[in-house]
Amino acid sequence: MLSTxxxxxxxxxxxxxxxxxxxxxxxxxxxxxxxxxTRALESSEIGSIVLTGNxxxxxxxxxxxxxxxxxxxxxxxxxxxxxxxxxAPKPVVAAIDGVCFGGGxxxxxxxxxxxxxxxxxxxxxxxxxxxVPGAGGTQRLPxxxxxxxxxxxxxxxxxxxxxxxxxxxxxxxLDLVVDTDVESAAVRFAESLGNSVPLPxxxxxxxxxxxxxxxxxxxxxxxxxxxxxxxxxxxxxxxxRGPFSDGTSAERAAFTQLVDDxxxxxxxxAFFAERxxxxxxxxxxxxxxxxxxxxxxxxxxxxxxxxxxxFLNAGIPVALSESSREALLRGVATIRxxxxxxxxxxxxxxxxxVDRMSLLETxxxxxxxxxxxxxxxxxxxxxxxxxxxxxxxxAVMKPGAILASNTSTLDIDLIAEFTRRPSDVVGLHxxxxxxxxxxxxxxxxxxxxxxxxxxxxxxxxxxxxVPVVAGxxxxxxxxxxxxxxxxxxxxxxxxxASPGQIDSAIEQFGYAMGPYRASDLSGGDIGWAVRxxxxxxxxxxxxxxxxxxxxxxxxxxxxxxAGWYDYEDGRRxxxxxxxxxxxxxxxxxxxxxxPQSYSAESIVQRLVFSLVDEGARIxxxxxxxxxxxxxxxxxxxxxxxxYRGGPMYYAETVxxxxxxxxxxxxxxxxxxxxxxxxxxxxxxx
Ligand code: 3HC
Ligand code: NAI
Numbered sequence: 001m002l003s004t005x006x007x008x009x010x011x012x013x014x015x016x017x018x019x020x021x022x023x024x025x026x027x028x029x030x031x032x033x034x035x036x037x038t039r040a041l042e043s044s045e046i047g048s049i050v051l052t053g054n055x056x057x058x059x060x061x062x063x064x065x066x067x068x069x070x071x072x073x074x075x076x077x078x079x080x081x082x083x084x085x086x087x088a089p090k091p092v093v094a095a096i097d098g099v100c101f102g103g104g105x106x107x108x109x110x111x112x113x114x115x116x117x118x119x120x121x122x123x124x125x126x127x128x129x130x131x132v133p134g135a136g137g138t139q140r141l142p143x144x145x146x147x148x149x150x151x152x153x154x155x156x157x158x159x160x161x162x163x164x165x166x167x168x169x170x171x172x173x174l175d176l177v178v179d180t181d182v183e184s185a186a187v188r189f190a191e192s193l194g195n196s197v198p199l200p201x202x203x204x205x206x207x208x209x210x211x212x213x214x215x216x217x218x219x220x221x222x223x224x225x226x227x228x229x230x231x232x233x234x235x236x237x238x239x240x241r242g243p244f245s246d247g248t249s250a251e252r253a254a255f256t257q258l259v260d261d262x263x264x265x266x267x268x269x270a271f272f273a274e275r276x277x278x279x280x281x282x283x284x285x286x287x288x289x290x291x292x293x294x295x296x297x298x299x300x301x302x303x304x305x306x307x308x309x310x311f312l313n314a315g316i317p318v319a320l321s322e323s324s325r326e327a328l329l330r331g332v333a334t335i336r337x338x339x340x341x342x343x344x345x346x347x348x349x350x351x352x353x354v355d356r357m358s359l360l361e362t363x364x365x366x367x368x369x370x371x372x373x374x375x376x377x378x379x380x381x382x383x384x385x386x387x388x389x390x391x392x393x394x395a396v397m398k399p400g401a402i403l404a405s406n407t408s409t410l411d412i413d414l415i416a417e418f419t420r421r422p423s424d425v426v427g428l429h430x431x432x433x434x435x436x437x438x439x440x441x442x443x444x445x446x447x448x449x450x451x452x453x454x455x456x457x458x459x460x461x462x463x464x465x466v467p468v469v470a471g472x473x474x475x476x477x478x479x480x481x482x483x484x485x486x487x488x489x490x491x492x493x494x495x496x497a498s499p500g501q502i503d504s505a506i507e508q509f510g511y512a513m514g515p516y517r518a519s520d521l522s523g524g525d526i527g528w529a530v531r532x533x534x535x536x537x538x539x540x541x542x543x544x545x546x547x548x549x550x551x552x553x554x555x556x557x558x559x560x561x562a563g564w565y566d567y568e569d570g571r572r573x574x575x576x577x578x579x580x581x582x583x584x585x586x587x588x589x590x591x592x593x594x595p596q597s598y599s600a601e602s603i604v605q606r607l608v609f610s611l612v613d614e615g616a617r618i619x620x621x622x623x624x625x626x627x628x629x630x631x632x633x634x635x636x637x638x639x640x641x642x643y644r645g646g647p648m649y650y651a652e653t654v655x656x657x658x659x660x661x662x663x664x665x666x667x668x669x670x671x672x673x674x675x676x677x678x679x680x681x682x683x684x685x
Pocket of ligand 2: 301304324389406408429432
């Protein structure tokens with residue numbers, strides 16, 4: 001089946017792509033397009049061609065699922081198709097609506113003219129998949145936007161609206177931007193062209209805005225943390241200064257190389273994993289999500305304020321509730337300050353700030369929340385306080401309202417039982433800072449209804465979070481694995497590795513921050529308070545002597561100017577600390593330990609394989625629905641390098657038997673599931 005429609009309006013052939021779900025340019029779509037373009041060129045009735053999408057989306061680009069299959073290499077290739085458009089003797093107008101990404105934009109760049117809806121989202125997102133545009137994008141975009149604007153767009157991969165792109169000085173990307181129906185506007189545009197020749201071809205243009213790309217290169221090298229594609233893309237953009245054919249040959253070679261690169265495979269895994277995470281047993285197309293038009297947040301502390309901002313940002317009214325007037329005022333001030341800082345940095349328009357604040361209501365009475373559709377509790381992490389809050393909420397909230405808890409450690413099954421409506425109670429575990437971090441663990445208590453889960457997934461989508469459903473256990477998916485990872489780091493520390501060695505090994509691996517720098521950033525006192533509670537509750541629990549001693553010295557991290565590292569003059573640069581070196585030396589001496597030295601590789605193995613081992617247990621217990629969900633949690637919430645695909649995927653690339661052997665060598669009995677899969681030569685999913 002060919003995935004296009006051919007229609008004629010006057011003397012204009014309108015060729016529309018119709019290849020669900022996102023008009024990916026798979027072989028059938030390419031064949032359909034070429035057939036229709038040929039037909040229009042051969043017809044004497046046709047004077048010009050309009051190329052359009054399905055009204056909702058122009059095209060999301062190459063079909064990613066086709067990569068690595070024979071279809072990807074079959075003719076017509078995307079390049080052949082683009083050449084056919086560009087060489088066409090009749091004017092070709094691309095009518096861009098909805099999404100125009102990757103190969104979709106490259107296709108539009110092959111047209112002679114482009115008409116776009118103002119709200120259309122336009123991007124070359126290939127770097128997000130570890131790739132570079134492979135069908136002329138790196139050579140044509142700089143010729144219509146200038147070197148720097150094109151380089152920014154290609155190396156960050158982010159979407160810009162047509163309205164924004166049309167404002168770029170001297171841009172030749174868009175010939176017309178409309179607020180009305182783009183297809184009719186494009187037809188009128190095509191009709192107005194008459195027989196005008198010669199037809200403009202982007203490949204014939206030269207780059208007229210030739211800016212210095214060295215500063216961008218320096219930024220990318222620093223921020224990339226080992227990701228190759230953006231730097232390769234930048235090299236290619238630089239080549240747009242030279243002949244078009246040299247640039248496209250270089251682009252083709254780079255694309256072919258990157259498609260087979262492990263980084264791209266990891267990023268593609270992450271892309272599909274995020275989408276798979278939204279398939280939840282029990283939630284089908286027929287499960288109706290409840291309407292959520294107003295949200296209440298109880299507790300305006302660190303988390304409550306961040307959570308509230310997610311909804312305000314999405315235009316959803318919030319009632320913020322507290323137990324005292326002071327705490328409420330403090331919470332509102334935090335929200336206001338956060339937005340004001342964004343306005344000052346030029347990241348938020350003043351009018352948007354005013355709009356968001358106008359959606360915020362405050363309350364000191366539960367009764368005020370009664371009409372909200374969803375209430376998220378973010379009060380102290382104490383079961384008695386949660387009980388009091390949920391009992392009150394149960395009494396006042398309207399029937400059908402969803403009662404959610406942001407607890408990180410408490411048993412949500414128990415919390416649900418504080419109410420007479422356990423099927424309406426769910427865990428919504430946000431990550432700090434909640435207005436920034438993209439992960440949302442949706443914790444599924446035993447009695448929660450499928451409808452409530454469907455609503456939670458829908459809410460996550462509306463506020464732009466990456467949701468993963470987790471079962472109830474201590475720490476859910478993410479924090480439970482984090483505890484193992486931290487324990488593995490501390491084991492290495494106790495055996496002779498320094499915080500600097502451990503951090504730098506894991507940062508080389510691609511993490512934004514190693515465990516000790518991260519602890520200094522968030523504050524060592526938080527973990528210390530938890531440990532002290534554990535020591536009281538269970539005198540046999542293994543003590544973390546080194547970390548405790550550090551906290552006893554008042555070294556809580558950046559906020560006290562000293563932690564695992566020293567921070568001089570209030571700066572954020574972590575400087576190795578002689579005090580910590582001394583503390584470690586005395587620990588080794590006291591315990592008769594001969595400090596061992598570890599290679600960066602063995603440190604990474606120790607830390608990452610403990611994540612994998614705990615992940616396998618989580619999978620075995622059904623706390624995670626699939627291994628790729630665990631990958632999503634670790635990438636979106638814990639800084640695991642996305643191009644490595646997440647810990648479970650990474651373990652598969654290394655080989656599960658290698659992981660098993662390494663764990664055993666460290667004296668760890670691996671999870672039974674891991675042993676079984678390694679024995680059978682299978683993978684997690
Ligand atoms: N190829 C194949 N499948 C794709 C796809 C693509 N390019 N883009 C999306 N899909 C699939 C998704 O996997 C999902 O499938 P599922 O329903 O089975 O889970 C379905 O389409 C819908 O996708 P989303 O859930 O993401 O839908 P949204 O409406 O939220 O978003 C989108 C749509 C903005 C297009 C988003 O999917 C997206 O950003 N896709 C990636 C686009 C991309 O990276 N394009 C570049 C491809 S590489 C390229 O073009 C190379 C060229 O230079 C040669
Ligand atoms: P916090 O101490 O900053 O804020 C709690 C707020 O709740 C305080 O402002 C307090 O006045 C208010 N409060 C207490 N009892 C109340 C009541 N009965 N009614 C209304 N308000 C009340 O705590 P934080 O860090 O925001 O944590 C809140 C919850 O979020 C906890 O359950 C915590 O485990 C969880 N969480 C915390 C994360 C973090 O990194 N801080 C991350 C993820 C979850």
